[in-house]
Amino acid sequence: MSDYRQIYLDNAATTRVSPEVFEAMKPFFAEEYGNSSTLYRQGREAAKAVATAREQVAGLINANVPEIYFTSGGTESDNWAVKGLVCGERCGAGRKHVITSAIEHHAVLETVRFMERHMGCVATVLPVDEYGLVDPQTLRDSLRDDTALVSIMAANNEVGTVEPIRELAEIAHDRGALFHTDAVQAAGKIPLDVRELGVDLLSLSGHKFHAPKGIGALYVRKGVRLGSFMHGGMQENNRRAGTLNNHGIVGLGKAAELAKKSLGAETGRQRALVEDLWKKLSAAIPEIRRNGHPEKRVPNILSVCLEGVEGEAILLRLDMYGIMVSSGSACTTGSLDPSHVLLALGLPAEKAHGSVRFSLGQESAQEDIDKVAEVLPKVVSVLREMSPTWNG
Amino acid sequence: MSDYRQIYLDNAATTRVSPEVFEAMKPFFAEEYGNSSTLYRQGREAAKAVATAREQVAGLINANVPEIYFTSGGTESDNWAVKGLVCGERCGAGRKHVITSAIEHHAVLETVRFMERHMGCVATVLPVDEYGLVDPQTLRDSLRDDTALVSIMAANNEVGTVEPIRELAEIAHDRGALFHTDAVQAAGKIPLDVRELGVDLLSLSGHKFHAPKGIGALYVRKGVRLGSFMHGGMQENNRRAGTLNNHGIVGLGKAAELAKKSLGAETGRQRALVEDLWKKLSAAIPEIRRNGHPEKRVPNILSVCLEGVEGEAILLRLDMYGIMVSSGSACTTGSLDPSHVLLALGLPAEKAHGSVRFSLGQESAQEDIDKVAEVLPKVVSVLREMSPTWNG
Amino acid sequence: MYTDKVMDHFENPRNMGAIENPDGVGEVGNPTCGDMMRISIRVADGKLADVKFKTLGCAAAIATSSMATEMAKGMTLDEALAMTRNNVAEALGGLPPEKLHCSNLAADGIHAAIEDYYARHPEASKS
Amino acid sequence: MYTDKVMDHFENPRNMGAIENPDGVGEVGNPTCGDMMRISIRVADGKLADVKFKTLGCAAAIATSSMATEMAKGMTLDEALAMTRNNVAEALGGLPPEKLHCSNLAADGIHAAIEDYYARHPEASKS
């Protein structure tokens, strides 16, 4: 069965590097390999390419060019934002309180937990409603005079819900706290304008929108005093040490440029595919439920729960047909609890175990949707037939 | 003059990705792009490639495979080693003292300074002798009961001096301190055996030995309790979060394999070229001085000081002939003080300003050496003629 | 991460289903944990004449169900009671360490079904 | 980072050398800082008839020496004294911010040479 066309619907996990991005990066491996902080011609050429990429990334989120700092990915950006603020200048100023949400990525949640356990911080983790939305009033009530930072993601990676960042950032600023948003799942998927959103820090990661793995960026609004996370050389205006990953940076820039260009059209196209998939699946499969907010969401993610089956089993059965998806089941991750996101949305554990996430990318096509709509009902009924909790 | 053959003698800054490495990485951009922690076939393939790379890197330094953790480069490895130990378990155990040397890379020195300024650590920075060697007796005298970590580099990046790591590690262990070595300039240049050296932690960086930029590794001896630096997902045995940089990891593995294979022959070849260069330069240029240890050094670095000229000017003049080198001059880096390494070796600032580093790589050839031997004397005499401190 | 044998039993599970009018039924696991298993057995001449499973769970849970029932079929009740979790994992060529908790279920389920058989048939004496 | 104009003056410096029997000499900078400059001038009719430099320093130091001497030649002493660091940097199409400290030297050196001229020729009155 493995000769089926590969149907990759796990773009929220990682994406294929697009051909234009690969072409843009290619010279930086074995031709323009110079260190971008040296002075000779070859290094200067690399520095120019890095400067262009910085413009492209700034363009995607309407930042000023010097506000973009390159990192090794979304995880580093999130770590930097949280640790650099809380541990740096703000902490010295006596602000030790951090607010985040229950559905953040582990890159934020685990970092906040570390700050609590080892750095003397205090954290408030905001609940979300059944759609995954943070309630602005709850944020308002949780802010304290010593709140250093509020970190709420722009879009959730499991269910796709888009948070009301602009409103939340304003509320944080009213109390003198800074605002970070993890926009790893939002960048390139929905329009992002740091000025309009009013955020102070924003994380993004290249491999989520067709740039390579191992490259990301942190937007740091001009004037924000952020301590360093990566100490060493004077790269990135003395704020992020380490030899610049030129090929990655060039790839990130190119991907940002492409994403910006195609944003409107791709959004519409992917949203239509997702709706079509949901329509077909919900018609063909009994006891299927959609997760996340019906409208406030990124266009490319469909998360469902399937009664009486377990996520990893679905994932591996779909793989037999060349369909690649992801699951929020605990069994997939090797931990004991299923997805903290689904639980935070109020799903009982037994339902959360039966979740599957389809996430589209620029290469996803109607035929992929049709194939899933044909295969998933079969897979689910095979597994349900096996299940002691179905028709029991 | 720009149509000269490019002569790249700045391999200690960064190297060209070798063709085999590029070929090995290539499929991981647009074909095998799956996330290595997913379960479907494509992800499993990526995971297998990562496992192979881990073996290759372990092989280069004679580590056990699970002792290798992938990072975004030398800077991250150094940050992790220092912060993870001092800030993590050891610190809780009341050990707050760190020892390092005056000639470490900024990735270690600045990290140690950060720990002092913000984390309540106390640091001792060991001096070096005129060749750049750390004196074992000085280390012995500096160790305290609360010394958590000794971090001494395996080879210095500016002058190439190789430190007596085995002896130093033993001394540290005698007092219950752990030992980290920054082997970024040593890996792939001289044989490294973590068991024989007896180190607990070792940093390396791919782009210094013909792998791409943005990938590195930290060796963590089994049993060493090291706190995380990058918090988030459960990758890397729950010790280093972030989606794995598959192409980078595969490239690093391949480069490690190639380096190991060619180590003996390349070492000899590069050492002979360096000696030949020194012989020719010292015969042709008056008032030239060699930096670093005459024997205890990596094979690929020649650092010299030239009386009466300034490093950046030499660098840019050599670039006119297509020769790329590096300089320890303050003017090159934009800081006010010249290289902290040359000053630590006891060179007066005016001499340190006139330093140039030639660093060879696997592509460096005799004709490159001959060209430098022909061009540098000309460049130096043009600049000296311009100089008010020469023949006054 | 899974061996070919695990994948084979996952993709083509043996003994899937429920025995009509079984001599014993064992139910282990908990849907809250994402795994649950119901084993039904038919006993003849002190041996397991038939063993079937229904399993909710991951690939490891399904594969161990399939493998364990396959192994148990034809065993005496004593032999089946002596079957351990490790026997099953070994027969599958190993399981990832984080999957051991769910793969324990299969042997436990068979044991529970046999206990159920003894409970229903007090005359059948355990050795 | 350097403009083409800077690179041109660095690669082909104008007015490099020392005037024999100069009317004034200015020495600024410090080799410890990596930069030092000696400007020698010849004065005729209250104007700088010739200006030459010797410079130890980076590309910016050499290029500003070249540019500043080029600009100064033919100026009246007053004009040359009014020449600022910024004039020179502007004429070169700008300099990286971290290079401003060394590029200051050139104008300073010319001023120092003129001061020296006045010191040697008390009869020449400053306006």
Ligand SMILES: Cc1ncc(COP(=O)(O)O)c(C=O)c1O
């Ligand atoms: C919302 C979110 N934040 C952060 C990350 C971490 O990004 P990376 O894997 O690039 O480190 C991810 C993806 O893994 C994500 O989905």
Ligand SMILES: Cc1ncc(COP(=O)(O)O)c(C=O)c1O
């Ligand atoms: C000795 C040494 N340590 C650490 C580093 C930092 O490595 P990277 O640039 O890969 O972060 C370098 C090179 O820049 C180095 O030479």
Ligand code: FES
């Ligand atoms: S059913 Fe959860 S790990 Fe197998």
Ligand code: FES
């Ligand atoms: S001479 Fe040092 S910056 Fe110019």
